[in-house]
Amino acid sequence: xxxxxxxxxxxxxxxxxxxxxxxxxxxxxxxxxxxxxxxxxxxxxxxxxxxxxxxxxxxxxxxxxxxxxxxxxxxxxxxxxxxxxxxxxxxxxxxxxxxxxxxxxxxxxxxxxxxxxxxxxxxxxxxxxxxxxxxxxxxxxxxxxxxxxxxxxxxxxxxxxxxxxxxxxxxxxxxxxxxxxxxxxxxxxxxxxxxxxxxxxxxxxxxxxxxxxxxxxxxxxxxxxxxxxxxxxxxxxxxxxxxxxxxxxxxxxxxxxxxxxxxxxxxxxxxxxxxxxxxxxxxxxxxxxxxxxxxxxxxxxxxxxxxxxxxxxxxxxxxxxxxxxxxxxxxxxxxxxxxxxxxxxxxxxxxxxxxxxxxxxxxxxxxxxxxxxxxxxxxxxxxxxxxxxxxxxxxxxxxxxxxxxxxxxxxxxxxxxxxxxxxxxxxxxxxxxxxxxxxxxxxxxxxxxxxxxxxxxxxxxxxxxxxxxxxxxxxxxxxxxxxxxxxxxxxxxxxxxxxxxxxxxxxxxxxxxxxxxxxxxxxxxxxxxxxxxxxxxxxxxxxxxxxxxxxxxxxxxxxxxxxxxxxxxxxxxxxxxxxxxxxxxxxxxxxxxxxxxxxxxxxxxxxxxxxxxxxxxxxxxxxxxxxxxxxxxxxxxxxxxxxxxxxxxxxxxxxxxxxxxxxxxxxxxxxxxxxxxxxxxxxxxxxxxxxxxxxx
Numbered sequence: 001x002x003x004x005x006x007x008x009x010x011x012x013x014x015x016x017x018x019x020x021x022x023x024x025x026x027x028x029x030x031x032x033x034x035x036x037x038x039x040x041x042x043x044x045x046x047x048x049x050x051x052x053x054x055x056x057x058x059x060x061x062x063x064x065x066x067x068x069x070x071x072x073x074x075x076x077x078x079x080x081x082x083x084x085x086x087x088x089x090x091x092x093x094x095x096x097x098x099x100x101x102x103x104x105x106x107x108x109x110x111x112x113x114x115x116x117x118x119x120x121x122x123x124x125x126x127x128x129x130x131x132x133x134x135x136x137x138x139x140x141x142x143x144x145x146x147x148x149x150x151x152x153x154x155x156x157x158x159x160x161x162x163x164x165x166x167x168x169x170x171x172x173x174x175x176x177x178x179x180x181x182x183x184x185x186x187x188x189x190x191x192x193x194x195x196x197x198x199x200x201x202x203x204x205x206x207x208x209x210x211x212x213x214x215x216x217x218x219x220x221x222x223x224x225x226x227x228x229x230x231x232x233x234x235x236x237x238x239x240x241x242x243x244x245x246x247x248x249x250x251x252x253x254x255x256x257x258x259x260x261x262x263x264x265x266x267x268x269x270x271x272x273x274x275x276x277x278x279x280x281x282x283x284x285x286x287x288x289x290x291x292x293x294x295x296x297x298x299x300x301x302x303x304x305x306x307x308x309x310x311x312x313x314x315x316x317x318x319x320x321x322x323x324x325x326x327x328x329x330x331x332x333x334x335x336x337x338x339x340x341x342x343x344x345x346x347x348x349x350x351x352x353x354x355x356x357x358x359x360x361x362x363x364x365x366x367x368x369x370x371x372x373x374x375x376x377x378x379x380x381x382x383x384x385x386x387x388x389x390x391x392x393x394x395x396x397x398x399x400x401x402x403x404x405x406x407x408x409x410x411x412x413x414x415x416x417x418x419x420x421x422x423x424x425x426x427x428x429x430x431x432x433x434x435x436x437x438x439x440x441x442x443x444x445x446x447x448x449x450x451x452x453x454x455x456x457x458x459x460x461x462x463x464x465x466x467x468x469x470x471x472x473x474x475x476x477x478x479x480x481x482x483x484x485x486x487x488x489x490x491x492x493x494x495x496x497x498x499x500x501x502x503x504x505x506x507x508x509x510x511x512x513x514x515x516x517x518x519x520x521x522x523x524x525x526x527x528x529x530x531x532x533x534x535x536x537x538x539x540x541x542x543x544x545x546x547x548x549x550x551x552x553x554x555x556x557x558x559x560x561x562x563x564x565x566x567x568x569x570x571x572x573x574x575x576x577x578x579x580x581x582x583x584x585x586x587x588x589x590x591x592x593x594x595x596x597x598x599x600x601x602x603x604x605x606x607x608x609x610x611x612x613x614x615x616x617x618x619x620x621x622x623x624x625x626x627x628x629x630x631x632x633x634x635x636x637x638x639x640x641x642x643x644x645x646x647x648x649x650x651x652x653x654x655x656x657x658x659x660x661x662x663x664x665x666x667x668x669x670x671x672x673x674x675x676x677x678x679x680x681x682x683x684x685x686x687x688x689x690x691x692x693x694x695x696x
Contacts, residue, residue, distance in 0.1 A: 011243050012045050012053065012063040013254045013266045016085075018335045018343050024067035024083040025341040031090055032073065038101040039070035040337040041258050043082055046562050047281070047598075051456070054267055066091070070101045070571075076156060076186045078571070099571035100156050102260065102311055103144050106339050107158070111142035111183045115160055118190045124179045129202035130164055139163045139172050141388040141415070144309045144573040145182060146301040147543060150192075153574040156185040159194075159301060161415070164202055171209050171413065171617040173389060174436055175202060178418040180298050194298040200418040203435030210618040231327035232667075237354060239379060241330065246352070248379045249400050250638070252276070255381060257334050257350060260566070261285055261448075262312035262383050263396060268452075270402055272634065278452040279526060280628075283404070285312065285394060286448035286602070287567045287582075289548040291538050292415070293440035294428040302415070302439075303544045306387040308572030312394070315385040318347045324384055324393075325351035351382050360400065360639055370653050374644040376400060389413045393621070401639045402630040406447060409621040414438040414611055430611045438611035442537060446550045446567050449601040449628070450560065454512040454524050456598045460496060460557050461511055462488040463527070464504035494590020496557035500533040508555055508603075509631060513596060517632040524633045528601070530554070530626035534608045546577025549584035551604050558586050560598040567602055 010017065016024070021040050028035065044050075045063030052060040069081035078101055082092035115121045116135045126132055140160035151157055162177035178200040182192040207214070215222060239248035244255045250271040256264035261284040268280040285307070292302040306312070313334060319325055334349035360376035381396040391412035397405040419425065419437035429439040451458045464486045472480030487509070490496035500506050507530075511523035536551040538544040545552065550567035558564065566572075569581025579585065583602060607624055614620070630638070647661040 009062070010065065011245065011254060012050060012065070013256050013264075014042070014244055015257050016040065016042050016065075016067060016335065018345070020065060020067065020085050021335055021337055021343055023085055023088050024069060025337060027083045027088045027090055028069060028071065028081065029341065031093075032071070032079075035071040035073045035079070036339045037069075037071055037337045037341050038104055038339070039068060039259060041068045041260075042066075042256070043068035047560065051281075072101065072156075076154075080570075096571070098153055099575075100144075100153060100573040101571050102314070103142075103158065103309055103573055104339055105310075105314055107185060108142045108310075111158055111160055112140050114188065115140060115181050115183060115190055118181065120193055121181050121190060124181075124193060124195065125162075125164075125177065127199070128164075128177050128179070129204075130177070134164075137165050138177075139165050140181075142183065143302070143304060143388070146303055147547065147574055147576050148182075148298075148301060149576075151182070153576065155191075157191075157574065158183045158185065159298070166204070166207070169209065169211055169213070170207055173413045173416045174208060174433065174617060175204070176416045176418045176436070177202060196296070198420075200420045200423075203418070203421070205434040208433055208617045231355070233328040233354070237328050237330070238377070239330075239352065239354065241352075244332065246379075246381075248354075248398065249377075250402075251379070251398050255332065255350065255352075257313060257332065257383075259311045259313040259336055260307055262307075262316060262385060262394060263350060263381060265381070265396060268404075272638065277454055277633075279402075280404075280450060281452040281456075282448070282450040283396070283406075284448050285406070285408075285445055286565065287446040287550060288606075289442075289444050289544065289551055289568070290390075291442050291444075291536070291544040291548070293442075293537065294417070296428075299417070299439065300543060302441075303538075303547070304387065305548070305568055305572045306385075306392075308566060308568050310387060312383070312385045312392075313349075315387055316346055316349050317384040317386060317391075318349065319351045319382075319384060320348070325353055325380075325382060327353050327355065329353045349383060352380070353382075354379055357399065360642060361637070365650065368650045368653050370648050370650045372644055372647040374639070374642050376639075376642075378405075386412065389415050400642055401637070402633065404628040405625060406628075407623060407625045408445065409623050410443060410607070410609075411619050411621040413618055414615055415441070430613075432611055432613045432616040436616065438616065440608075440610050442534060442606060442608045443624075444534070444536065444548070444551045444604055444606040445624075447603040447605065447626075448565070448567070449510070449528070449603060451510045451526065451599065451601065453510055453526050453633075454515050457512065457514060457596050458599055459511050459513050459523075459596050460490045460555075460594065460599065460601055461509045461525075462490060462498050462555075463507045463509055464488070464501065466504055489595065490555075490557055491593060491595040492590055493556070493558055493587045493592045493594055496555060496594060497553045497587070497590070498555045499535065500531070500554045502531065508601070510601060517635065519635060520632050522632040525631045526633065527629045527631045528555075528603060528626070529629055530603060530605050532607060532624050532626070533605045537608065543577060546580050547572075547575055549577075549580040549582055550602060554604055556583055556587065556602040557594045558583070558600050558602070559592055559594055560600055561586070564600070 043066040065085035067083040080094045142158045145157040145159045160181045163172045164175040165172045180194040181190045184191040253268040254266045264284045266282045290304045330352045331348040332350040334346040357376035357378040360374045362373040364371045379398040384393045393409040395407040417437045429437045432438045468477045468482035470477035508528040509525040511525040513523045533554045567582040652659045
């Protein structure tokens with residue numbers, strides 16, 4: 001295929017289109033023949049040229065469209081490359097040794113079908129209690145092997161976590177098998193099987209499922225006391241999309257998507273009463289690790305880097321109207337290459353919608369019943385991806401007051417292992433159902449924050465709420481009640497390696513020290529408020545600790561570099577952690593200045609999951625959330641111009657309600673009718689009995 005002609009030029013941040021992927025694939029095939037494509041994705045423009053274009057799109061050169069390529073060639077040779085889309089020419093081609101690229105869904109799906117045929121796997125199934133004639137009922141979750149010193153990094157491997165499923169509709173994770181085959185992707189065969197010292201035969205306990213048929217049989221069907229809740233926007237949505245650039249309330253930003261991070265937001269600005277102010281250059285979920293806490297071999301290998309090893313984009317779901325997203329929804333699709341170089345499209349990979357968000361602000365004066373109440377609204381950009389047994393619903397929530405709220409909900413099914421009758425878990429897990437051992441584990445996410453708070457030169461401060469140093473009875477603190485926010489500048493990459501402290505309500509301020517708020521005289525800033533920040537529980541120098549350097553601290557700060565995107569390194573599968581890739585490499589000796597520089601803040605947050613029976617056979621969603629909040633950024637409440645539902649002043653109340661602003665939602669109604677409320681709604685938003693405001 002020759003050079004690509006566009007009728008409409010894509011935004012430089014747009015993901016590669018279907019045609020652009022085809023152009024890149026054709027260029028590689030022409031030059032290098034039969035290779036397997038692991039990645040064909042947008043190579044994002046260099047920040048300097050992109051910033052110049054964003055500031056003057058009519059004058060500055062438009063950044064070129066370039067494809068980032070990763071292929072596996074015959075002989076298991078891995079190549080990184082770049083393809084210029086306009087010319088369809090390869091501009092970089094590099095053989096990278098000793099690494100394994102991301103595992104694709106095609107590779108994962110192949111393993112399950114093939115290991116069923118392996119004589120040694122069949123033998124172990126029979127020893128576990130599965131009849132040879134039932135091998136079609138044997139399933140596995142293929143995982144990258146993590147790292148195993150017996151095999152190293154040169155051979156491309158997967159470990160198969162084994163299960164038995166009596167019926168295709170059964171919950172697979174109820175019947176785990178106690179051995180683990182290792183699959184060689186190059187030889188297309190099982191090369192090893194890890195067998196525990198103490199065998200745990202298959203326990204065929206009564207089924208527990210989450211299907212409608214099981215609920216009907218076990219519980220007599222679903223609850224019948226739930227009435228419908230409908231979300232309607234009769235006049236349409238309040239956001240506007242131009243290509244992939246969205247405008248909503250005072251926000252404007254670009255919505256990208258890639259194979260690894262999933263949703264990527266870029267060039268995030270806020271219109272402050274006519275002054276368009278930059279806040280973040282780029283936001284993404286850049287990595288995660290899920291370490292499991294059972295020390296027995298081979299469970300030490302169970303620490304999935306779900307983004308770096310499999311990709312949040314590659315694993316993303318096709319979302320359904322009224323199920324995953326409710327209300328008036330807009331969707332964006334995603335295009336990816338197959339390993340053979342054709343195109344796979346995920347319909348509805350991203351959903352965009354608005355939701356009511358409760359009270360934005362309210363005040364009622366107890367003296368005279370004057371009231372103002374304004375309801376909030378939020379914009380949600382969402383994807384859901386499935387990493388084997390777990391689902392992750394990733395929401396980027398934008399609030400009218402300038403707050404951004406990354407929100408992740410964990411659901412799906414526990415990763416399980418077999419357990420014998422009366423066997424002691426030793427505290428490493430919980431028997432959530434007879435024969436089902438769910439091991440303790442953590443979900444640790446790394447948020448990449450590329451700030452642009454009123455400009456590219458930013459500084460991060462650690463902020464702790466602490467009591468005054470002055471003793472009780474001193475002139476400075478006579479009554480002993482003084483406390484303040486102690487600010488510590490994180491001036492170097494070494495100083496910036498910091499952890500959460502709940503005793504001081506620790507937060508981190510991303511400041512532009514070159515610009516002060518005219519009232520508070522403090523630097524304009526965005527505050528990272530995050531309290532769900534468990535430390536990495538595997539010990540220092542453990543395999544996980546070495547491989548997941550980003551998870552060693554709650555916050556790291558580095559000086560911006562174009563290619564420092566992935567905090568566990570570019571190629572994650574089968575890394576040994578020696579040396580530790582990604583953030584530890586970039587930080588080095590910790591002396592580099594990050595004071596008043598173009599910086600990136602890396603934030604690790606998540607949850608430690610000690611399983612319980614309530615989590616099985618399918619887990620109720622567990623939310624994890626954090627906030628990026630404007631502090632000293634605005635000169636007053638930035639949402640006072642959001643229309644109130646009801647507003648009355650003291651003078652209007654005194655005048656019998658004349659002039660009261662009443663925009664009360666006329667769709668809302670009393671739950672049990674007017675009779676039970678004991679009052680009849682009057683005019684001008686007043687209660688017909690006592691004249692009080694309907695919102696007071």
